Amino acid sequence: MRRSGCEGRKHRRVALAQRLEALLGWNRPSAGGVNVGMMPSLGTQHAGEASVAARPAATSGTFLLGGDLPVHRLGFGAMRLTGKGIWGEPRDHGAAVAVLRRAVELGVNLIDTADSYGPEVSERLIAEALYPYPLGLVIASKAGFERPGPDQWKMNGRPEHLRAACEDSLRRLKLERIDLYQLHRIDPAVPFADQLGTFKRLQEEGKIRYIGLSEVSVADIERARKIVPIVTVQNRYSPTDRQHESVLDYCERERLAFLPWYPLGAGAALRPGSPLAKVAARLQATPAQVALAWLLRRSPVMLPIPGTSRVQHLEENVAAAQLELSPRDFEAIARTS
Ligand SMILES: NC(=O)c1ccc[n+]([C@@H]2O[C@H](COP(=O)([O-])OP(=O)(O)OC[C@H]3O[C@@H](n4cnc5c(N)ncnc54)[C@H](OP(=O)(O)O)[C@@H]3O)[C@@H](O)[C@H]2O)c1
DSSP states (O other), X not given: OOOOHHHHHHHHHHHHHHHHHHHHTOOOOEEXXXXXXXXXXXXXXXXXXXXXXXXXXXGGOEEEETTTEEEESSOEEOGGGSSTTTBSSOSOHHHHXXXXXXXXXXXXXXXXXXXXXXTTHXXXXXXXXXOSOOTTOEEEEEXXXXXXXXXXXXXXXXXXXXXXXXXXXXXXHTOSSEEEEEESOOOTTSOHHHHHHHHHHHHHTTSEEEEEEESOOHHHHHHHHTTXXXXXXXXXXXXXXXXXXHHHHHHHHHTOEEOOBSTTGGGGGGSTTSHHHHHHHHHTSOHHHHHHHHHHHHOTTBOOOOBOSOHHHHHHHHHGGGOOOOHXXXXXXXXXX
């Protein structure tokens, strides 16, 4: 039986939800427009990869970092768990811990953080909430910023700073090796080779597994790759902010993961009446879900890391992995940015 476009899409969403429900036997409360499953609480920390793979974030697909480290494409950004101005302790400590645990329950196995978030607070919360870590959880941290105060970010790419930051992050995260370590910014005041050279040595010493860059051009990536293998790039990007389109295309060609920061435009792209909101209303989804579904569709190397301090928003965001945009909706959103 043929259905109208809208009816057909709705039917496909319901059918997908029913298939997942039958497969997993979940209760299904609504989180925004797309449902997510209720999972048991994270009592058993060492959940096997098989059980993790059956969770909603897994619907986003799997990307192999560096060709051999699997993560579900829809991840989580842990910057918003700290206090205001990305400074100090969260207003609600229990809620921050709950968000992290719920993310893992929902199948998120890529968590992005940095020593500078808080500073230190985000990494400490991750260890408190999740250590001993479930099998297959990849924590991606960063170094390269000092934090003199709320909303203040001061680049520091000096080798001694980067090395000390790594050792402190290892201690806070209770890890022997950080799976993905990203240079938060290339510091123009420090020789490029010294910064990447420090990361190379940390890798040789077994303190970090894979290396990523943040806020870089294609030329920066190519220069860095002459010194050390690069597996990820983290640049600002969302459906409504696409200045780094050429970097994304390069990553796709080179099979480097692209982690868009501000994937929800820091919340600003979600306002009522926005292009995302209009498509969302038609699809019975939320603007955040449409933004994330658009990103996941944009490129197979896209690994969105939306940030939130609320379980409700987290559930809504992870459920976006189950939302499929039609080519028409995808193009309509692309044209508005
Ligand atoms: N490499 C870099 O230089 C860099 C820079 C910035 C960020 N990052 C990383 O990228 C991650 C993502 O960026 P981001 O967290 O700054 O921005 P974002 O994901 O674009 O947006 C987060 C903001 O949107 C709100 N939000 C989240 N889900 C929502 C929903 N479903 N409905 C309505 N509002 C929602 C959050 O508020 P609530 O808390 O109220 O949900 C928060 O204020 C960060 O967590 C961090 O890990 C990296």
